[in-house]
Amino acid sequence: MSLAKPMMRGMLAKRLRLHLPLAFVVSFSSALAFNLLIAQPRKRAYAEFYKNYDSVKDFNAMREAGIFESVRPIEK
Amino acid sequence: MFHLAAGRVGSLAAKRATAALSTSSARMMASHGHEVSTAVDMSKPQYTDSADYPLPDVPYKQVLTDADKSLKQKEKGPWNQLSKEEKLALYRLKFLKTYPEMRHSTPEWKTALGAALFLMGFTGFIVWWQKVYVFPKRPRTFEGDWPEKQLKRMLDMRINPVQGISSKWDYEKGQWK
Numbered sequence: 238m239s240l241a242k243p244m245m246r247g248m249l250a251k252r253l254r255l256h257l258p259l260a261f262v263v264s265f266s267s268a269l270a271f272n273l274l275i276a277q278p279r280k281r282a283y284a285e286f287y288k289n290y291d292s293v294k295d296f297n298a299m300r301e302a303g304i305f306e307s308v309r310p311i312e313k
Numbered sequence: 314m315f316h317l318a319a320g321r322v323g324s325l326a327a328k329r330a331t332a333a334l335s336t337s338s339a340r341m342m343a344s345h346g347h348e349v350s351t352a353v354d355m356s357k358p359q360y361t362d363s364a365d366y367p368l369p370d371v372p373y374k375q376v377l378t379d380a381d382k383s384l385k386q387k388e389k390g391p392w393n394q395l396s397k398e399e400k401l402a403l404y405r406l407k408f409l410k411t412y413p414e415m416r417h418s419t420p421e422w423k424t425a426l427g428a429a430l431f432l433m434g435f436t437g438f439i440v441w442w443q444k445v446y447v448f449p450k451r452p453r454t455f456e457g458d459w460p461e462k463q464l465k466r467m468l469d470m471r472i473n474p475v476q477g478i479s480s481k482w483d484y485e486k487g488q489w490k
Contacts, residue, residue: 279476286475295471298484302469 362410372407381406 244251301310353359358370377385381402387395388403395403404411453459464478471479483490 282476282480286480299469299471304466304469 360409362408362415364412364415369408373409374406377406 297311299305300308303310360369360371360373362369374381384399384402384406387399392400454463468479468482474480481490482488
């Protein structure tokens with residue numbers, strides 16, 4: 238009865254052969270995915286919003302809605 | 314059915330608790346899947362089946378029959394004179410389980426999952442009782458047209474206008490985009 242000699246050493250190295258590159262791939266993909274799906278669209282959304290933003294017009298619209306306590310809606 | 318599940322959960326919890334409290338994995342009881350009827354002398358070295366403790370402190374079979382004893386005598390001689398069956402018998406004298414047998418999965422996960430889900434479901438009844446007997450009345454901000462007015466005020470204040478709620482409202486048309 239001759240069994241194959243079991244693996245005596247090198248278990249960590251064997252594990253790392255797969256998992257170390259995998260760790261890098263997963264990390265980089267997550268970062269890339271976050272950047273492409275969340276960070277870039279968010280930056281674009283803010284750029285678009287402020288490209289033609291008129292803060293005075295916005296303020297007057299809010300004033301008309303009557304949400305401020307310091308200024309009343311414009312009397313006509 | 315609930316009592317049985319609770320009993321099984323109890324014994325499993327006790328086993329895990331003892332394992333957690335032990336100083337090393339070698340101090341686990343050798344479990345055969347049933348309750349130990351007599352008290353074990355814990356001051357003596359124990360036999361353990363553990364993947365990270367390959368050579369337990371004592372052999373599994375410590376009380377040997379005459380056949381076992383003669384086999385042990387034969388073991389003192391050259392090993393290539395032992396037959397395959399004898400070698401296996403010697404192994405089983407020393408160890409209860411082989412590594413594959415030790416690592417073999419059990420159906421315990423089904424009990425664990427079932428008990429967990431059952432208790433989660435039971436929690437629903439507890440919460441229902443709490444709704445009837447414990448919880449106070451809901452705040453008035455949930456009644457009538459208050460939520461609608463609240464939302465209108467948020468839109469008027471331009472809350473989160475870039476990507477949030479106000480960005481979804483069309484201010485010219487007075488409707489959702």
